[in-house]
């Protein structure tokens with residue numbers, strides 16, 4: 001049976017003599033894996049259409065188990081991303097996190113559109129890749145049901161004010177200093193980080209390019225998203 005998809009190439013892995021296993025994030029069925037037979041032979045045309053991060057229209061022939069990729073056409077290759085080694089490396093990491101956090105074959109149009117808008121915003125504003133990547137990760141947490149509660153303390157419900165506050169991993173939210181005293185899974189969180197987490201939650205990817213943030217803010221965000229990701233694993 002033939003299945004048609006629109007998807008973003010999340011990753012690939014060589015298997016057998018000349019085959020390759022691809023992982024896509026598709027509009028129709030979420031994460032989909034399929035094999036391209038003979039794709040590593042020099043005359044294979046398919047390989048050029050299946051580069052990492054490309055948005056492709058592809059078809060899979062499938063009966064039972066994993067299917068074979070029959071055709072693929074690149075719709076968008078986000079070429080600016082490919083010219084910057086640092087950015088590429090960064091996105092490889094983000095894509096492997098994304099792959100790990102997401103289950104196979106669960107349709108989620110909001111997630112697809114988030115991933116697509118991340119690549120699109122990056123491609124148009126490559127110099128903003130740090131803030132876009134952090135924005136994407138925090139929006140992804142929200143989309144996966146781990147949205148960070150940041151207005152009120154997750155324990156006493158008092159409004160969060162500037163000053164000493166903590167991130168509570170267990171409840172995925174901000175805790176005031178008083179309530180955080182007894183917590184074991186916590187990290188101190190700056191007022192700037194809280195502000196940025198709020199901005200991420202209520203803005204689209206392409207609006208985040210307007211943000212001007214310091215290197216310290218980026219590092220704080222990176223530490224928090226990294227730790228939260230480890231905790232979710």
Ligand SMILES: [Zn+2]
Pocket residue numbers: 153154155156157158175176177178179180
């Ligand atoms: Zn509290």
